[in-house]
Amino acid sequence: MTTEQRVASTPIQGHSFLAQPLCFHFHLDLCRSSLTFQKMASVLQNKLVTLCLLALLCFVSTAESTRKGASVPKPCRPNTANIKDFGAVGDGKTSNTAAFKKAVAELAKKGGGMLVIPPGKWLTGPFNLTSHFTLFLDKGAVILASTDMKDYPLIAPLKSYGRGRDEPGPRYSNFIFGSNLTDVVITGNNGTIDGQGQMWWDKYHADQLKYTRGYLFELMYSDNILVSNVTFVNSPSWNLHPVYCKNVIFSGVTVLAPTDSPNTDGIDPDSCTEVRIEDCYVVSGDDCIAIKSGWDEYGIAVAMPSQNISVRRLTCISPTSAVIALGSEMSGGIQNIRIEDVTAINSESGIRIKSGVGRGGFVKNIFLRDMKLYTIKWLFWMTSNYGQHPDDKFDPKALPEVTGINYSNVYAENATMVARLDGLQNDHYKGICISNVTAKMIPSDLPLWNCTNVEGVSNHVTPKPCDLLRDQGPSGKPCAFPTATLAIDKVPITQCPFKG
Numbered sequence: 001m002t003t004e005q006r007v008a009s010t011p012i013q014g015h016s017f018l019a020q021p022l023c024f025h026f027h028l029d030l031c032r033s034s035l036t037f038q039k040m041a042s043v044l045q046n047k048l049v050t051l052c053l054l055a056l057l058c059f060v061s062t063a064e065s066t067r068k069g070a071s072v073p074k075p076c077r078p079n080t081a082n083i084k085d086f087g088a089v090g091d092g093k094t095s096n097t098a099a100f101k102k103a104v105a106e107l108a109k110k111g112g113g114m115l116v117i118p119p120g121k122w123l124t125g126p127f128n129l130t131s132h133f134t135l136f137l138d139k140g141a142v143i144l145a146s147t148d149m150k151d152y153p154l155i156a157p158l159k160s161y162g163r164g165r166d167e168p169g170p171r172y173s174n175f176i177f178g179s180n181l182t183d184v185v186i187t188g189n190n191g192t193i194d195g196q197g198q199m200w201w202d203k204y205h206a207d208q209l210k211y212t213r214g215y216l217f218e219l220m221y222s223d224n225i226l227v228s229n230v231t232f233v234n235s236p237s238w239n240l241h242p243v244y245c246k247n248v249i250f251s252g253v254t255v256l257a258p259t260d261s262p263n264t265d266g267i268d269p270d271s272c273t274e275v276r277i278e279d280c281y282v283v284s285g286d287d288c289i290a291i292k293s294g295w296d297e298y299g300i301a302v303a304m305p306s307q308n309i310s311v312r313r314l315t316c317i318s319p320t321s322a323v324i325a326l327g328s329e330m331s332g333g334i335q336n337i338r339i340e341d342v343t344a345i346n347s348e349s350g351i352r353i354k355s356g357v358g359r360g361g362f363v364k365n366i367f368l369r370d371m372k373l374y375t376i377k378w379l380f381w382m383t384s385n386y387g388q389h390p391d392d393k394f395d396p397k398a399l400p401e402v403t404g405i406n407y408s409n410v411y412a413e414n415a416t417m418v419a420r421l422d423g424l425q426n427d428h429y430k431g432i433c434i435s436n437v438t439a440k441m442i443p444s445d446l447p448l449w450n451c452t453n454v455e456g457v458s459n460h461v462t463p464k465p466c467d468l469l470r471d472q473g474p475s476g477k478p479c480a481f482p483t484a485t486l487a488i489d490k491v492p493i494t495q496c497p498f499k500g
Contacts, residue, residue: 077112078113079111080114081115083115085103090119092121096123097146101127107133114136117188119141123144125152126173126174126175128176128178129178129219131182131184133183133184135176137190137192137230140191145194152172152214153173154211157171160244160295160304161298162297166263168391169210175216175217178219178220179219179221187229190231197235212237213236214237215235216235216236216239218242219242223248225248227240231255231256232254233255234257238286239257240266240268242270245269245273246272248488249275249277249488250275250280251277251493255284257284259318260285263286266316268289272306273307274309277310279312283316288316288323289324290322291325291327291330292306292330293305293334294330295389296359297360299331300361307333307334307336308487310337316344317345318344321348325351325354326351327353328383330355330361330362331398337365339366342371343373344371345375351368351371351381359398359399362403368406374412374414375413376412376416377415378415378416378417378419379410384429385422402429407434409435409437411439416444421468422454433458435459437460451467456470458470458476459472459477
């Protein structure tokens with residue numbers, strides 16, 4: 001077996017690492033640079049190079065994905081720096097905020113580069129990323145978020161939300177942030193980014209926060225983003241939040257939070273186009289994956305849908321929320337979502353559509369297949385009475401359009417109900433198809449199915465579905481699942497470690 005084959009088959013957190021084979025290369029940028037051989041020899045003797053094996057996961061787009069808008073970042077960065085070179089101390093106590101900000105700024109002056117975080121515990125306040133940039137966390141590296149609230153300045157709320165999600169007004173800074181960036185990578189040898197969220201959770205439960213908690217990682221108005229082979233833990237609120245972004249990949253990512261922690265969603269694409277989430281493991285106090293697109297009149301005004309998103313080979317534990325959620329902030333629209341090969345343990349619902357009066361927008365052309373659920377309350381849940389609003393200016397006539405919902409090949413054990421499907425009386429949820437479903441139920445006083453104001457079909461479903469999902473009988477066809485491949489799914493991932 002070659003080195004490439006060994007790495008490609010290495011399991012990470014219980015998953016095969018990547019769908020695409022990994023290609024290894026020496027870091028040839030040194031040879032392509034203007035350095036003389038004498039200078040190269042000096043560089044190779046530098047302790048920075050011998051500290052660790054560097055890796056960079058990068059996009060290499062196919063011709064079609066390039067035509068669709070995905071560019072081709074360089075496989076490896078010509079500029080590499082170690083956080084120690086900027087005076088950082090990895091003792092878990094010393095604040096390294098200045099070092100992180102200086103390191104990113106220095107690499108930005110060079111047009112980008114790779115910042116290496118070696119083994120240790122690196123305490124820092126919030127910091128921004130830059131374009132053409134890789135944050136590489138080596139094995140044993142932990143970036144610790146400061147628990148000093150003075151380190152978190154207030155920032156403007158998102159335009160599509162109109163206010164902070166927890167509280168009116170601005171919000172606390174996100175921990176790792178960036179806006180209007182291109183070609184951004186966070187990767188490594190399974191290093192960890194720890195939000196140290198307990199302080200935030202305690203204050204939230206005690207109603208001691210005047211503003212909305214920040215997120216562990218948020219990029220805005222950015223494209224060509226890759227997050228892979230890194231663990232995120234203990235976020236103050238949502239973990240990974242790309243918003244108004246395109247061409248985003250999360251691959252081989254682990255997200256961990258206590259199952260009683262508030263609003264610690266795993267991965268939340270928000271008003272994003274062309275997103276791929278694959279081979280991820282999420283334990284959450286909220287939804288494992290939540291696809292969003294803005295809140296009430298603010299999301300309607302911005303009108304940026306989340307679309308062309310694939311989720312595959314996901315493992316989730318979410319005892320109080322959904323494995324996959326669509327909404328509730330869906331006012332800009334959600335469409336063309338493909339979900340397959342999902343496993344969940346001890347979770348509340350398999351897939352949930354959350355909306356309500358005032359949301360407007362749409363959820364349409366949703367395709368799910370091959371889901372396994374072990375201990376679940378609802379396999380399928382559609383909610384039309386989500387009552388949270390940013391303010392009292394929402395339009396009560398703005399009703400969501402929910403149509404083209406396709407669920408197939410779902411197996412569940414220890415299920416309480418098969419489905420709770422609630423449309424609106426004057427706004428039925430239509431075009432629902434459920435096929436090839438087997439649910440093994442536990443004794444319960446609840447009905448197996450609860451369906452109101454929905455329209456659709458079913459076939460080969462056990463237990464027998466509600467009458468509003470007309471049984472097509474033995475000759476019924478499986479629910480649709482697109483055969484055409486999304487542009488983002490054609491983007492292979494290549495790993496290029498530097499060898500000194």
